[in-house]
Amino acid sequence: MEFWSRLVGGTHTPKKPAPKVTPNDPHSRLERFQRVFNDVLDLVNRPRNLQDDARQLGQLRTLLDRLVVLIREETRAPVPHICLQYAASSQIYAVVGRAATVSHREAVIHSAVAVYAALIDSEEEDFLAKPSFAKSLMRLITRVIDSGNVLIGVDTETAILEVLFTISAKIRLQPEILSVWFQSTAKPGLEDVFAREKKSFVGITQKDDFPLCYLLIDRVHHEGRIGDFARTGLLYIFEATGRSADLEEWVVSSDLPTLMASGLGALYSQLSRELSILHPDATLPAVLAMSDYSTTHTRATAESAFSEKHQGQMATFLSYLAFWQDVLDHCRSADVKQTLLDHFQILFLQQLLYPSILQSSDTDAGSSVAVLTYLTAMLESLEYPDLIHMMLTYLLAIKDEHLTVPSAPSTPIRPSMPPRSPTALKRRRSLMLMTAPIDPDSAMEPTLFNLVDLVLNSVGSRSNQTAFAALKLFFTMMARQKKFAFGTLLRAQRSxxxxxxxxxxxxxxxxxxxxxxxxxxxxxxxxxxxxxxxxxxxxxxxxxxxxxxxxxxxxQADDDSGAxxxxxxxxxxxxxxxxxxxxxxxxxxxxxxxxxxxxxxxxxxxxxxxxxxxxxxxxxxxTYSDGTPHPQKPWQAHLDExxxxxxxxxxxxxxxxxxxxxxxxxxxxxxxxxxxxxxxxxxxxxxxxxxxxxxxxxxxxxxxxxxxxxxxxxxxxxxxxxxxxxxxxxxxxxxxxxxxxxxxxxxxxxxxxxxxxxxxxxxxxxxxxxxxxxxxxxxxxxxxxSIYQPPPPETxxxxxxxxxxxxxxxxxxxxxxxxxxxxxxxxxxxxxxxxxxxxxxxxxxxxxxxxxxxxxxxxxxxxxxxx
Structure with a gap:
């Protein structure tokens, strides 16, 4: 055998083949990841040249997008995920966030936000539990969308709000990470700082304590996905108040309830004071067309209820009202819930909605029509019992065992609710102090003129629109909240x-x-x-x-009937x-x-x-007529007494x-x-x-x-x-x-x-x-x-x-x-x-x-x- 081997070609032994490097090899993935990140560091550490700035920022954006792809691939790849370990140990997010903040370029900011989102979605290395990660992300977002120095588009803002929503959802599922994103700096001596002097708001603004919460609440009124992410994320924050005493105390003493009530009032104020509910000619129902119905309003300044502008404003207002109900439904803190209800009643009902009822008139192109129509829409949308009870008992001037006189509104107290904390009581007293009228004797109260008077006057109005709006409001109350109509709109007496x-x-x-x-x-x-x-x-x-x-x-107190x-x-x-x-x-x-x-x-x-x-x-x-008695039937003789x-x-x-x-x-x-x-x-x-x-x-x-x-x-x-x-x-x-x-x-x-x-x-x-x-x-x-056949002569x-x-x-x-x-x-x-x-x-x-x-x-x- 050796002879033939030497004769054919020598005696050398074949080498073993080199091992193949697979793309999913953890070390190969780490090498690619480090190479891309080093290129990012190289670009970031270069001196900024204005002439070559556009090219460098374009390269930076490309590298950041490449990092997002590698992080996503690492997340889907088999363990171990050493790229994510390297990202956490090297704090690449700090470099990415600093570069995006300095760039002032929307494309780079959008890619940087995508890097943060990819790290959060990886659900490894517990990025959301790292204070450095939270500080870096919040610094980037606040400087981008709060400073106003960078003009960003809807897509970028949507991506940012999606990241904030994801963080809120994680806090809801993992309450232990709340301390990373929220740190209360309030001191006991400052608890009643808002009661010392009257300012333009009620409460303490502490954005640095919980920037995530303020970023969300500033955008809850937006339409589309931005508003959806903001509203849902804030719901999760309010739900977390039931698990953290520090967060509960912070929300009660902060200006968040004031911002929510003011936002609702601002959306209501955008609605037209003069409203016309006349149908336009293009969509006139047949039942109205076959009558003397007129589609022309006497005053051109009245806003049409069928215009796109009014419908959009009304939809936004009702959507925010629904958000209020969701917040109260998700809130797990009795103090926070009652503080929100206090602000709804005092800042919205007492300071805005009731004055619009008081100032409405039947002779100024439809201000009564507007108020009655808006109240009808609110009652159609409201389903949360506390809001309905508070709204109708105040506007109808109802007194019962749960409410004091309307001039001093209070929150309904239920036996199942624990007593308020000292901070919540101080907050309510300061709110009452700031909203108190200068001259109490001249203040108008629902006991003098309320919704009952408005409805009664409007039903009998000479204006068809006013009468129609009042009748629709009354029907809505009878259909949905009839218990509040008894004793107010209808003077029913117990049988x-x-x-x-x-x-x-x-x-x-x-x-x-x-x-x-x-x-x-x-x-x-x-x-x-x-x-x-x-x-x-x-x-x-x-x-x-x-x-x-x-x-x-x-x-009545002397009525013990159980009817x-x-x-x-x-x-x-x-x-x-x-x-x-x-x-x-x-x-x-x-x-x-x-x-x-x-x-x-x-x-x-x-x-x-x-x-x-x-x-x-x-x-x-x-009374009965003296008719002839019915003849007795034979079978009646067999009846007992x-x-x-x-x-x-x-x-x-x-x-x-x-x-x-x-x-x-x-x-x-x-x-x-x-x-x-x-x-x-x-x-x-x-x-x-x-x-x-x-x-x-x-x-x-x-x-x-x-x-x-x-x-x-x-x-x-x-x-x-x-x-x-x-x-x-x-x-x-x-x-x-x-x-x-x-x-x-x-x-x-x-x-x-x-x-x-x-x-x-x-x-x-x-x-x-x-x-x-x-x-x-x-x-x-x-x-x-047929139009070709005119009527006969003299007909x-x-x-x-x-x-x-x-x-x-x-x-x-x-x-x-x-x-x-x-x-x-x-x-x-x-x-x-x-x-x-x-x-x-x-x-x-x-x-x-x-x-x-x-x-x-x-x-x-x-x-x-x-x-």
Missing amino acids: KTTTPSRTVGALDTEVDKYMGLAISIHEGSISDSACSTVTDDARYNIEAQMPFTTPTLPV STYMLSPDDPLLRTLRARLRTFFTNSIDVNLALTQAIVSIASCIELRLDSWLALSPSSY EEKDAWFALQQASRRPVWSEDHAPLLYTTLRAIAHELDGVRATVPNLGQLLAGRQNMLQATSIDALPGEPPSAMSSPNQASSLGVPKPSRGHSRTSSRSSQASGPSKATNNGRGSPAPLARSLAASPTGMRPSDMNTDSPPSAR PSTTDVLMQKITFPAVESDTGHVTDGSQPDQRTASLNHVLTNIVILQAFTLELVAVLQVRAAVLGEKEVRFS
């Missing part, structure tokens, strides 16, 4: 007995009377589908209230104002009538209120009382007077029935075209609180279902008994295009409505017929003064306007019938007596 006095026989009489009234409004039969639709909506609304049947109406039902007197001020509005129904604006009927149905649907006297017959006025007594009681309860016009319910009397006004209209317009049938068909057709595939629902006015184009924050459902808040009011019209389609469903929804009176020829078939056109003026007699109030119209002796409206109001009136009457029936079916013996 002395829990057993109902109304009988099932009286119910049958009431249903027959109201149903006959609905038929008389539009002569003809009522379709089963019309009744079924409104009944389903009423049932859903009433059933939704069943779990919450314990209202908190203030009880949970209340009586509404026909002399109630708001009820009388609503009745006065209802009395001029045919000449009212369409949107006012829609809001008016919605408000009345919301009262009738309230299961805590009894209907006696104002909607139903008063049991004290029951107890069964005979029960049978007799059932017969007595089923007897129908005589309907006396002298004791008719208040609402029925008003509706009957309105229906009698139709006799004059029928005399003026012989074909009124045909026109009404056509109007119902058109409203139904436009509703189907506008909202295809949507199920029928109860009345929705063309300008709901949420239909002003204001997106509400996405939050959990409130106690009152979103549908139940709409399941009140007339949305269903009835047939005329001539085979016309079923009820008007969603007739109040916006139509893509407005309908003109000339488009509403109902006297001829569709084929005859008035449909436009002329619909535009003719209908005159109604003047209506006097209880004091003998005319309550409607610019002319004191008569009221006028076009036939086109009257037709739409007639459809709404019949639908409203049908809803009252449905409410009467459904209340008896759902509440049972709590509503009527069956024996």
Whole structure:
């Protein structure tokens, strides 16, 4: 073998192959990382040359981006991660942060922030627990976005806020690292420094103690991802107050609560003081187009509620209000929570919101409209119980065991809450001292003029917009916060007995009377589908209230009754104002009538209120005719005494009382007077029935075209609180279902008994295009409505017929003064306007019938007596 080896080529032995260097080798990764970082050090240590500055900064940015890539690769690579160990030991972040700060170049700053984000995301070497890392990062961020010396774009600011949010999330999960990012320098002797003299703010500004918190709170009102990161990060900070006594004490004594309340007030102040809620021509709902509705405001300075500017401002304000609720919900410190509530009440409610109510007027282009609309939007958005309780008890001047007099507001105290700390008490006293009026005797308080007065005055206003806004606010309170309406807007009195006095026989009489009234409004039969639709909506609304049947109406000290039902007197001020509005129904604006009927149905649907006297017959006025007794059946002879007594009681309860016009319910009397006004209209317009049938068909057709595939629902006015184009924050459902808040009011019209389609469903929804009176020829078939076929000679056109003026007699109030119209002796409206109001009136009457029936079916013996 050796011979042949020497003969062929020698005796040398082949060498072993050199080992391959794999890219994932830890040492190879470290060599690449050190090489790039050394290049960064070389660039940073060079003298800065202005002529070559752009090229050097471009190289620095490229190297920083390369570092980010290597850190990300190291994080994904198998252990050991010696590159991250080298980064921590060498403190490369200090070099990167210093270079980015000195560069004053956005591209370099963005790349440096990416390096910090990559190190944080690595979750190794515990960078967030290193004071040097926190100091370097905070120095870079504060000098970049707080100094104003560097102009950065949205992308860079978003990247910075994302890093701050990540840090807040880590603090939430790892409370032990809070001491690295927060260090309180407050001294005990400085706890009440803010109480020594009045300044432009309340509290101590200590940005150096917790710069992360101030960076977040300065951007919570921003839109987009910047605002999202800031708000969520600050929520985590407030949640951490429950784990750190030092942070809790620091937040209470700092100016953070003042900044939050001032920010909410600033966003509210941006909203226009003069607001117009008139629909623009392009989006005018069909139900308003078929009326005398005007889209022109008398004052050009009033901001339109449908403008993009107003919608954006309103959305920002409501979003910040939702952030307030989230902060209170996440806060785990009772002292911090109560301090925030104090600032909300004193700085926002008392110093800003209440003065806007006090200064609102019905004669200055809509300041009352603006305030009422904003309050409605706030109540639609608010869900946090403490904020709702504080807001409504103050504005409505409610006194109970939890609140002192409105002139000295205090936070609701719950038994489960521990007593306040000395710092929190000092903070509250200083806040009260700084906001105290100079002359206490001249200070206006809610006890003198409050939200109740504003609503009562606005409902009876001559301005349609003001009345509409007030009615929508009242409906919102009844739908979402009805317990605060008892004893304030509605002077309800606690019923002395829990057993109902109304009988099932009286119910049958009431249903027959109201149903006959609905038929008389539009002569003809009522379709089963019309009744079924409104009944389903009423049932859903009433059933939704069943779990919450314990209202908190203030009880007098001498009243020890345990009843949970209340009586509404026909002399109630708001009820009388609503009745006065209802009395001029045919000449009212369409949107006012829609809001008016919605408000009345919301009262009738309230299961805590009894209907006696104002909607139903008063049991004290029951009288019976002397009819022949029912013949005794053979099976009655086999009944025992107890069964005979029960049978007799059932017969007595089923007897129908005589309907006396002298004791008719208040609402029925008003509706009957309105229906009698139709006799004059029928005399003026012989074909009124045909026109009404056509109007119902058109409203139904436009509703189907506008909202295809949507199920029928109860009345929705063309300008709901949420239909002003204001997106509400996405939050959990409130106690009152979103549908139940709409399941009140007339949305269903009835047939005329001539085979016309079923009820008007969603007739109040916006139509893509407005309908003109000339488009509403109902006297001829569709084929005859062509524009190429003019009306026959000597025949008035449909436009002329619909535009003719209908005159109604003047209506006097209880004091003998005319309550409607610019002319004191008569009221006028076009036939086109009257037709739409007639459809709404019949639908409203049908809803009252449905409410009467459904209340008896759902509440049972709590509503009527069956024996």
